Amino acid sequence: MTNFTSNDNSELLSVAQTAKLLDVTRQRVHSLIKNGQIVARKLGHYYYIEASELERYKKQPTGKPYQPRRTGSQENSIDNRQ
Secondary structure, three states: OOOOEOOOOOEEEEHHHHHHHHOOOHHHHHHHHHOOOOOOEEEOOEEEEEHHHHHHHHHOOOOOOOOOOOOOOHHHOHHHOO
16 A cells, blocks of 8 residues: 655554554544544545554543542541541
8 A cells, every 4th residue: 555645744544554553443443533532634535644643642641530539528427427
């Protein structure tokens, strides 16, 4: 397959290539594009992802951000029972 390049000489990857690099399905890559988590270019009927965009996606943190647990009021605390 011919490698397409953009104006900034960044390699463009097909959805299948991106899926293989991320170890996910092509459907998952399409979902990431649709949700805006990966920016892609549509050329004809196909989407292409810049290699730099893939690296940006891979470097972002995963999972929910840490939020400390909130404790209830002191009245309900087990330590305050008599």
